[in-house]
Amino acid sequence: MIEIKDLHKSYKMGSNSLHVLKGINFSVEEGELVAIMGSSGSGKSTLLNILGMLDVLDEGSYTLDGVPIKDLNETKAAQYRNKFLGFVFQSFNLINYKSAMENVALPLYYQKVGRKERQEKALKYLEQVGLREWADHLPSELSGGQKQRVAIARAMAAEPKVLLADEPTGALDSTTSYEVMDLIQKINDAGNTILIVTHEPDIADMCKRIVHLKDGVIVEDKKITQVRASQYV
């Protein structure tokens, strides 16, 4: 599904250049649930941003579902993001003047799906995250956990190949975190490929594979026995 070869990325900081990713080789099969771990500054968010086409790579190659991702202009990148990827952010990033349902329907709007169908699909995905009766509420009327569930529903609505989550539980307390992880595990059970960036070991243990990043290189990549989040909920 994801194939990365010898990936390099550096940022210019004035006259200095900060080498963040120093040759990453990494691949993900369909249906995997991968945790990318590392301390802050290890390059894990940069890796996720490059995977999400939110940022461009300097060297190396990136293939997503058989499509080489290179030399994308903004329009092409936007289309690929819309078609291939769903995003979940630490700070939720819901549009604050749109209701939960409208937020979930937004990626479908950019897929040029008709209004009626958009609403039906949005309600279906809200139902899946257990927030159907909150469809008409604004993000400000939802709790943190509910907001993240709306964000997950939004990421799923476009039916992406890969779901990318950047510290999805970073802004939540542990009970809510486990609820969100339970939801993510269920989505993964349904066959979806998911990548999670986290620095919390208990969240990482709920994935099927952990990739450790340190100073821009992968130091450890192991498959683990998944801890089910449902037992804590």
Added chain:
Amino acid sequence: MFSRDNWKEIFETIHKNKLRTFLSGFTVALGILIFVVLFGMGNGLVNTFNEFFGDDATNVLYVFPGRTTIPYKGYKSNRVIEFDNSDLADINKNLAMFVEYTTPRISRGGLVKYKNESNNYTTRAVGPSHQYAEKTIMMKGRFINEKDIKNKTKYVVIGRLVEKDLFGNNNAIGEYIDVAGSAFMVIGVFQDDGGDNEERLIYMPYTTRQLIEKNNDKIDQIIVAFKPEIGYAGAMALDLSLTRFFKEKKYISPDDQNGVFIRNVADQLKQNQQFARVLQIIVGFVAFGTIIAGIIGISNIMVFVVKERTKELGIRKALGATPKSVIGSILLESVFITTISGFFGMLLGVFILNSLGEKLKDYFITNPYIDLTMAISATLVLILFGAIAGYIPAKRAADIKPIEALRDE
């Protein structure tokens, strides 16, 4: 780009961001409103100028005799020049090419009596054409005609206010009034747009006046109307010919500036119209400045709007919004708001101008108005520049990487 879905999205955005909508709408509406009102006021000024001259014919020259200041051909200086009936005939004969009509005017003051009422009025002894020179409007009866001139009849035509003063609500036609000791029959009552003073005049045949004054043939001044088709240049040429004609006939030195005077209404009108036009240009300049200020205002708001929405645009881009759709939605929103509020401001301005009418006449502003084409073009210019001003920050927002936009707090 103009699908129903896009509009729905834009309406939702507008509806849910009322302050932003209000700010940009208000700026545009105010800019256009001030432009329309100022420009209309400028037109009102020009109207006032035109009205000042509108009550008299504009194709006339007034010729007055004066006093010589230079000795010439054996005549001493300080000689009083006088006009008489032969001058009138000579003008008609020699300058027939230019002249539409001529009329003498002999003005006298005097006490006028009817029964117990009496008052002092100016009497003008004139020819029939004088009616056109002053644009005298007959309310009832008739003006002096050629027959009156020939027969030296003792008829008068009185102003509306003379009738009101002397006759109250009674009809003056056919009544006899006493003008400086002689009885005259009233044959007509007139009105004049030139104001109250013009309506307190009494007209009589000039030959009758000459008969009363010892049967002489003297004339105070001569009014010469030129054919309108000769235009401004023709009028100036006639002005020169008349001066030359009188200087020659009355033995006045060609260098003497005081022997004969000519007041050229066409020339004055032209000068005043130029003055009014300059005023209008100044007002137009101020109005143009308002439009510029409006454009700067809407530009600022658009920069602010885009800045405020950076994060939202980042989210949208992460969800698959292309740069084109980002720019498109910002522009459509701004053009929609500026169009609605621009035309609202324009209509309000036009309404204000219409309701002003004559209320500002004391400040030399009469019937301010704005050409609808002008108002609409100004509105369109503001909308266009609002769109351009919105495009630049929108383009920049569309070009920043979504990851940077998402980081924006």
